[in-house]
Amino acid sequence: MALDAAQRRVVDLPPGHGPVLVLGAPGTGRSTVTVEGVAQRIARGTDPQRILVLTPSRETAATVRDAVSRRAAATISTPLVRAWQAYAFDVLRRAQTQDLLPGVSTAPVLLSGPEQDAFLAEMMRGHEAGYGSAVVWPPELHEALGTRGFRGQLRELFDRMNEYRVAPEQLAAWAEPLGHPEWRTAAAFRAEYQQIRALRMPNAFDPSELVDRAARVLEENPDFLAAEQERLDAVLVDDLHEATPSAHRLIGVLTRGRDAVFTANPDTTVQGFRGARPDLLRTLEERVGTPAHPLQRLHLGTSHRMPPSVNLAWQRVARAVSVVAGARTNRAPENPPEPSLEAADAVGGMAGLLGAHGVGGVEGDLPESGSDIAAAAGSDTASALREGSVRVALFDSPTAQARWCADHFLRLHVLYGVPYREMAVIVRSGSQLNALTRQLAALGVPTTTSAAETPLREEPAVIPLLNALRILLAAQEPAAPAVADEHPGADADGCGVALADDGAVTTSGERPDPAAANPADTPQVEATPLDPQRRGVMLTATAAVSLLTSRIGGASPMEVRRIRQKLRGYELRTGGGRTSDDLLVQALADGVLLELAEVRSDAASRVADMMLEGRDALDAPGPTAESVLWALWEASGVGPRWRRRALAGGSESVRADRDLDAVVGLFEAAERFVDQVPGATARAFMDYMDHQELPMDTLAARAPAEDNVSVMTPAGSAGRQWSHVVVAGVQQGVWPNTALRGQLLGTDVLTDALDHGPEQALRLGAVDRLRQVRFDELRQFATAVSRAGESLTVTAVATQDEQPSEFVDLVAAGTGEESEVSVEELSAPEPLTLRQLTGTLRRTVTSPAASPEEREAAARLLHEFAGLPEPVRGASPAEWWGHEPLSTDEPLFEPGEAVRVSPSKIETIHRSPLDWFVAEARATEVTDMRRSLGTLVHDIAEHMPDADAVELVAELRRRWPSLGMPAGWTGDQELERAETMLRKFAQYAREMRSEHGRHLVGVEGSFEVLVRGAARDALLTGRVDRLEVDGHGRHVVVDLKTGRNKPSKEDLPEHPQLAAYQVALQAGAGEAMAGVSSPEDLHESRRPERIELPEGAVLAQPGGALLVQLGGATAAPGVQEQEPLDDEQNWARELITRAAVLVAGTRFEARHGAAQQSGHGIHCTVPWVCPLCAQGRQVTEK
Structure with a gap:
């Protein structure tokens, strides 16, 4: 060259x-x-x-x-x-x-950063439990000791000690003179760390x-x-x-x-x-x-890479950095006298995108009104193709910034033929990198990153493998204590160093007393084959659902629900009474139940196979973490599918690449662990992974980047170059990040003392150190700016809450004679993807504003899209929902059949029949009612209707774990709320007898009443929480409410649900629901007999109906009473029969206000199918 x-x-x-x-x-x-x-x-x-x-x-x-x-x-x-x-x-x-x-x-090995972090965490847990040396940190550091941030500061201090060859004794000697008493503790910790590491892994090096x-x-x-x-x-x-x-x-x-x-x-x-x-x-x-x-x-x-404008931008940044004596660099490199490179040949607007997908012969066919994609490219993206383009772009949100980046890269690639590998986006931090990578991939931009930014145990593809291993280990050894040789630091050689059961370190020759670490008042839970536990980890329904819905399981919430229903249905048919939680756990532990219940779910079968193969591998002689994890991975069967996706390209391939890389990294970590700790068990590896909180670098081959946009931090961009570079997220407080490094433990002071002497270190203040941090940040920014070979764009968000960094001004300062740097406030365009183009063409075809020629051209392109070997989704009219035929036009009820109506649904039917239909079809988001707090309160009130508050609260606390509420403040708050509701219920039951003279005759009684109507008969069916009898011998229905909302006083006289209950009482359902001769009969299951209420007749006089509000903020229960219905009033019956008419046909009316709000409690709950809402309109509607 x-x-x-x-x-x-x-x-x-x-x-x-x-x-x-x-x-x-x-x-x-x-x-x-x-x-x-x-x-x-x-x-x-x-x-x-x-x-x-x-x-x-x-x-x-x-x-x-x-x-x-x-x-x-x-x-x-x-x-x-x-x-x-x-x-x-x-x-x-x-x-x-x-x-x-x-x-x-033995051959030396490198102790990786995550491994060292786990080592330090293990030692700190041991010190907290009283093992090891008497290392006592200053009180002001106690709250930080268990955090990853503190360990990071400690590792940084150790790194500087290694770099400068500082012995623990020297650090301790400087503690008082330099005003850092924590150095004395850090020195003792460092000495113990070196001793333990020398005993455990003498061939390992930090x-x-x-x-x-x-x-x-x-x-x-x-x-x-x-x-x-x-x-x-x-x-x-x-x-x-x-x-x-x-x-x-x-x-x-x-x-x-x-x-x-x-x-x-x-x-x-x-x-x-x-x-x-x-x-x-x-x-x-x-x-x-x-x-x-x-x-x-x-x-x-x-300068042979940076064109003049980029060169000048870099010079402005570099001039802000302090000069290093003896290594002064020419900060004004000249550009060679060469003609500027021509921009890549444009492929021809939209035709470029189509040609990439095998569609040809479309030049001149672009409909102008639907061609905003190509039009925008002429100004914004085309400027990036000019040699030496430098821009500053400001946005009103991070989302808009990401969408613009995606559109920018897509246009460069599609419209101008620039390979993705010639583009890069550089951000300051790992959190920005992860967020932007996800956003770009979701918008159709293939990306690659330079290194792991997520701890291995938190990778979505690794989580289910580790969870499955954890469950298998818990099931195999339900007892908590583990033998010494399961841990990397076991005292196998009599060296006087062992690991306690909780990972703590002890320097004595004896094992710590388990009783001392577990006081008698600590609750213990015994493990069972279906409920295995070790250190609080057990196979629960939550763990089962986690496996099913993981990256490997792949089940949706709806699929999990169907699995539960299948298992529960089989259980009831065979006379069992186990809950769906217990059945789900059993099914995954034993695949036989899946076959018996005829569950057709790839996710469930996959997880069950994993558990079976993993158990076999764990039971085999000499199992290791590698062997068990490999058995789990092979049994999952997802490897070939992920490989196909990774090779197929597109946004899905990015995810598949990352998943495969993560799994390879897991096996490499397991191999390293086994090599470093010969004889270590799978449980020891599990403990090691559980305490790893840093990203693990890997030497394993990663998926090839191929033609992807590089997304990285400045450290990853060093030594590389791209034609088009975006330096994104240059925000104040982010870049520069002026937080002083190592300040908690005084690492910066130690470095100054070693470089300039202790006396000079004492004279240096925070301002001096902050200046050095800013120089360091400027150097990183200068590196990022200098990576661009043709165009450079610096982006930031400019709002009231977020401001661009001062570094942006360094780039923008060239506006004027020095260079042409444009500062623009840009909006977020629709990224130029095939999906977006297809949508534009579809809108053109159906738009009244488009000319016949435009609609014909758009239709012709859609026809070509649909006829490709791999058709574009949504291009064929057969896939448009507006053209799909109805799945059925059969009514829900046969002609002449009585329409089943529930009292609790009558209000919904009259408010919006469509809402009722969607809910009945179970197409709305559902809550697991067995787990809900309100259901538990109802269930306790049903089974203990006459108990006092003390008994009710005791039963609640006994059954509370079944809800699976999270431990901590949230769970405690919900428990307190439930206790309050039960105390209110006990107060109501007491006052019902003493003050109102009523007594209980039934709980959870059910009824079926045929209500004749002029247009359609209704079969009123329901169940009441409590049935009481007043002093006149009349039945009173009581409905317990655990929610916070309640009807107004004005709505009570015609409250639909209460009125329907009274209609059932008028038909004589009260006697049928009561029908008891002793208190034991209250809970007997009774199949209701159908009762007919003749038109105009009243067979029994009701005593009214009550809503007992338990969930409100008042101290006492709120009782809302509807007076007994008058024999001459027919409005309640008409309300029921009109509801039957509204839902008996084949169409269901949608009702709500224009702004989805038309009165108290009336709003659209199903906007995705509601024709009154923009979201629910058919694509063919004008």
Whole structure:
């Protein structure tokens, strides 16, 4: 490739040139001279095995390695490009084989960040339980001790101790002089951590310790260092500005006075949060230079990647960063005098989108009124195709920002043929990355991310596998205590370190007393085969539903409901009485029940197969976490389906890719655990995963990115470039994130003391440290801006609550003579997807405003869409709901048949017959009534109608766990509410007898009354909560209400439900529902006999009907009474028979106000099917 003069000077350095530092702005070719330098040396005859290239990360190493492989004219058998952590690990591996690592008898392993975090959490739990050393943290830190954030601060403190070789004794000695007494505790904790790790895993190294230990090996073993230097003719280090102090030591001892080329730009450091120190470039001469071979400095001054506008934007950001002495970079690189690149050829508006899907010959067919898609592309997206376009875009919400990003990428790809792999969006934080990735995928943009941002145990595809393993372990060993050798720290070698049952650490030779950890007053729950428990984890209905509806189960809530109904129906037919919860648990534990109940559910069968195969694997000799998880995964059978989806492309493929990556990561974690802790059981792995709270990096092969938009943080963008870059979410308080790093434990003070001395560290204040944090944030932003090769867009949300960052002003400051930077307030367009285009065409076809030519053109395109080998969904009129034939036109009731009417539904029928029909068809969202609080209160009141408040509350507390209410404030509040309702009920029952002279004759009595009507007969059917008799011998119906709403006083005289109950009493249903001779008969199940109420006749005089309000805010029960019906009044009967007429036909009328609100309690509950609501209108309606 053609190199400029400055690049050629670096590449042509002769052998014996010594250490050389190459400084250059982004795009000037720093990585290029590294790759070309390797290629040139190989071309001159140097053996590739005698060249070493070091980079900051595994990702950048892979990028440089691929570039070297393409340029080198030789076969490379060993990896000559490595991250410096990987090189350090290789040094330790070879040193261990030569017995240069005292105390390490096996191959070294890397303790990952999540593993170290779990280790620290385990120790803290042990200290809290009284095990281990007497580590006492200051009182002001006690509330933070169990949090992930505190452990993160502690790990950061340990990292700096590793980087600077600070012993625990030194940290403790500085605690008082530097005003951080918590350092004394941290030092004791660090010493114990090192002791336990040395005993448990002597061959394991912390990530931050790894590089320093390799440097120590080279420093302390001159012969080993000499051999290492002898085998290497040249060392090239890319992006040295990302190096930590320990990396600088390792590189310094390896390359001192040797042929080495270092490239750097301190203005674009992205690893500052991991300890990168670009300021150490100023002392590079001291580490690598010698009198014979002093450090040379060369500069690259021509920007080959960034076009002029992007170059100027980057310069404005870089000028805000402090200069590193001895490593000053040219912050005004020149652009080469080349003609600007032509924008990609436009495919031709809408035709480009269609051509990508096999539709041809549509040029000129675009209907103008329906072509807003292509029209918008001419202004907004086309500007991005201009060489060097720089824009600032502001939005009124994060959703609008995400939708614009999706539309921007789709238009670049569809209308202008830009591959997705040439686009990227860079955000500041992992939370922004996850949210934007989900939004882009949902809008049809294929995306890829650089690294995991979610803890492995929280991945949707991993959750069901771990849950299934947890359930199997609980079922196999219901007793809580676990033997010592189940844990990684078991005292198998008599080393005096063991793990308590709860994961705590003890340094004594004895096991802790289980009774001491579990006082007598702690409630214990025995486990059963169907109700296994270990440490509060049991196979419950909640766990069963979680498995069914998981990513592996795949069942919808409606499918779970159907499974419950099938199981419950079978139970009742066979004379059983178990609840649907118990049946669901049994069915998943034993697939036989699924067959007996004829449950046809792939999800249920899949979960049952997993439990069966997993149980077999766990019962096999020597089971490990790997073997059991593999049995669960194989039994699920979802692997082939996910692979097909991953290869098919589209938004679903992104999800499938992530799921498969997560499962691969889980198996890799299990393999690492088994390798690191030989003999560890599956339960030990489960405990380990339960305490892992950080994302797990993985060396396992991930799904190939192919043609996807890259979504990443600045750290992931280092060393890469794209044609079109969006830097999104540049908000005040987000970017820059000016929170001081490591402030809780004074890590920043420790670093200052080590760099400048204790006295200077005391003089530095928060303002000085904040300035350094801001510089670090600016460097990351400068990196993000500099990734763009053609167009750059910086976006932010501008509202009263959210403001753009000051960094946006740095980019926008170029408005005027310096450059053309446009600042625009944009709205969220409809993303250019095939689904959206299909919708536009359908609207054009049915729009009265469209011309005949436009409608014909749109119809022709829809016809082509529908005729593709893979038809576009929704293109064929056969799929339009407005054209679908009715599934049936049969009435719900046969002609002449009495229409069944429930008293509680009469009000709904008269309000809106459509609402009644949808509810009867069970097409509305339902609540599991058995679990509802109101149902429990009703059930207790039914079975204990004469009990006092103490007995009722005691029964409530006994049955409360059956509701599955969450523990904590919410559950306590609901329990208190239920207790209040039962106390009100007891008060009502007492006052009913003492003050009103009524007595109870029946509970939950049912009735069937045939009410004759002029147009249609009604069969009034229902059940009453309580049936009482007053002093005149008349029956009174009592309906208990546990809700908070109640009818007004004016509505009571004609309350439909109460009136219907009184009509039933007029027919003599009271005697039928009572019919008891002793209190024991109150709960006997009685099948009601049908009673006919002759027209105009009254067979019995009712005593009225009551609503007893238990759920209101009043202290006493609210009793709302409807007076007895007059014998001459027929309005109640007519209300019932009119309701029968309204629901007897084939059409159901929708009634409500224009704004879905037309009076008290009247609103539309089914807008998705209601013809009065826009959401429910047919697509063919005008």
